[in-house]
Amino acid sequence: MTPVTFDITYAAFSDMDRLNRFFEEHFVAHQIAIMHNRLEQAMRHLELVFELYRQHEQDTDRLLLPLYEKYVRQIPEGGAVLFFVREHHFIMKRLSELIRHMGKLLLDPEGTPLHRVPLFEEHCTIKDMFDHHHARDRYFLFKYLDEYVPRMEKEAVLPEMEARHREVVRKVQEQP
Amino acid sequence: MTAPAFIAATRNFLVELERLQEILLQQPDEAIFQRIRDLQEQFLQQVRAFASTLTNPLADPGIFLIRKQNELIQQHLNNLRERIDLHLTSDITPHKALDVFDHQFRFKKVVQKHLEDLEHVFPACGSPSDQPSAD
Numbered sequence: 001m002t003p004v005t006f007d008i009t010y011a012a013f014s015d016m017d018r019l020n021r022f023f024e025e026h027f028v029a030h031q032i033a034i035m036h037n038r039l040e041q042a043m044r045h046l047e048l049v050f051e052l053y054r055q056h057e058q059d060t061d062r063l064l065l066p067l068y069e070k071y072v073r074q075i076p077e078g079g080a081v082l083f084f085v086r087e088h089h090f091i092m093k094r095l096s097e098l099i100r101h102m103g104k105l106l107l108d109p110e111g112t113p114l115h116r117v118p119l120f121e122e123h124c125t126i127k128d129m130f131d132h133h134h135a136r137d138r139y140f141l142f143k144y145l146d147e148y149v150p151r152m153e154k155e156a157v158l159p160e161m162e163a164r165h166r167e168v169v170r171k172v173q174e175q176p
Numbered sequence: 177m178t179a180p181a182f183i184a185a186t187r188n189f190l191v192e193l194e195r196l197q198e199i200l201l202q203q204p205d206e207a208i209f210q211r212i213r214d215l216q217e218q219f220l221q222q223v224r225a226f227a228s229t230l231t232n233p234l235a236d237p238g239i240f241l242i243r244k245q246n247e248l249i250q251q252h253l254n255n256l257r258e259r260i261d262l263h264l265t266s267d268i269t270p271h272k273a274l275d276v277f278d279h280q281f282r283f284k285k286v287v288q289k290h291l292e293d294l295e296h297v298f299p300a301c302g303s304p305s306d307q308p309s310a311d
Contacts, residue, residue: 032270035201116201117194124278 004048006169010158013064013145019056019165020134023049027130031123034116039109043102048172050095055168057088059161060141067157068141071148079140087133094126179298182226186291189219190284197277204273206264212276213260220253238297245290252283 004026008018026045033042065081075081101119104112145154177185192215200208223246230243256279263272 028271028274031274035204035270035273117197120197120201120274120277121281124281127278 004169004173006166008162008165010162013142013149013154013158014138015158016142016161017134017138019052020130020137023053024127024130024134027123027127031120034114034119039102039106043106044172046095046099046102047175048169050099051168051172052165053088053092053095055164057092059164060084060088063157063161064141064145067149067153068145071150072144073148075144076140079136079144083136084133084141087129087136091126091129091133094122094129098122098126177222177225177229179226179229179294182222183291183294183298185219185222186287186294189215189222190287190291193280193284197280200273200277204268204270206268209260209264209268209272209276212280213257213264216253216256216260220250220257223249223253238293241293242290242297245286245293249286249290252286256280256283 006022008015008022010016026049030042030045030049033039033045065084068075069081072079101112105114149157193212196208196212196215200212227243227246227250230239230246232239234240259279260276263276
């Protein structure tokens with residue numbers, strides 16, 4: 001797999017939209033690697049998505065949502081905190097199952113037949129969940145955080161997250 | 177086309193589509209796009225033929241539902257055809273294959289639901305396990 005560089009700079013919360021695109025692009029790269037029977041490469045792309053998503057989920061719970069609740073006085077119906085938490089939970093659950101399945105395919109290829117159609121159907125469901133959730137991020141969470149969070153807090157949080165995301169990408173790639 | 181014949185045609189469509197999807201994921205080329213397109217066209221003809229038998233839909237809520245779903249399926253099939261035709265105007269790539277696959281998957285869910293409703297509205301047609309074997 002060609003080395004991946006995480007070249008996203010978070011100057012504003014809405015820059016995290018590019019992180020969401022990063023997930024989507026690497027997820028598709030994961031699928032295309034399977035189409036070419038390059039399962040190890042497929043696993044690397046999936047790990048990248050999984051580990052970064054896990055970090056993004058923790059950051060959202062620990063940093064972003066508390067700021068959102070603190071500063072956005074009237075949280076719109078479609079941007080309720082519960083939606084972000086639950087959707088992350090569902091996405092992570094499905095990604096975990098996929099990682100487990102890919103692990104089985106790699107470790108026991110003879111005992112784990114590659115049924116492409118159901119696997120890619122599951123991929124499609126995950127991509128639809130990404131699409132739905134990322135739209136919510138874009139039009140509610142990132143938008144309102146940019147609008148209401150004071151600059152000082154913004155400047156404290158964003159570089160910290162960026163550094164952590166860069167570190168996750170580096171670690172995944174360093175794995176043997 | 178009678179309801180039992182259409183139910184059988186729908187089941188066949190789903191089976192054949194899955195077979196072509198497997199090929200699409202392993203060998204995405206113009207030929208497989210064309211085969212999927214042909215299969216869809218054949219199914220569209222069957223859907224239209226069945227629609228012409230659904231007369232007086234307002235007299236029966238079940239028929240009304242089937243009729244509405246039938247219209248939706250025709251619309252889906254037209255959109256899918258346009259999508260494939262657009263992809264066929266330039267080189268086939270894995271991204272295009274994934275796009276076709278994803279749209280087919282969403283369409284399959286619509287057809288599966290339609291099949292369930294058909295079996296409910298026309299119970300005499302039975303489920304696949306009730307059908308005599310082809311052998």
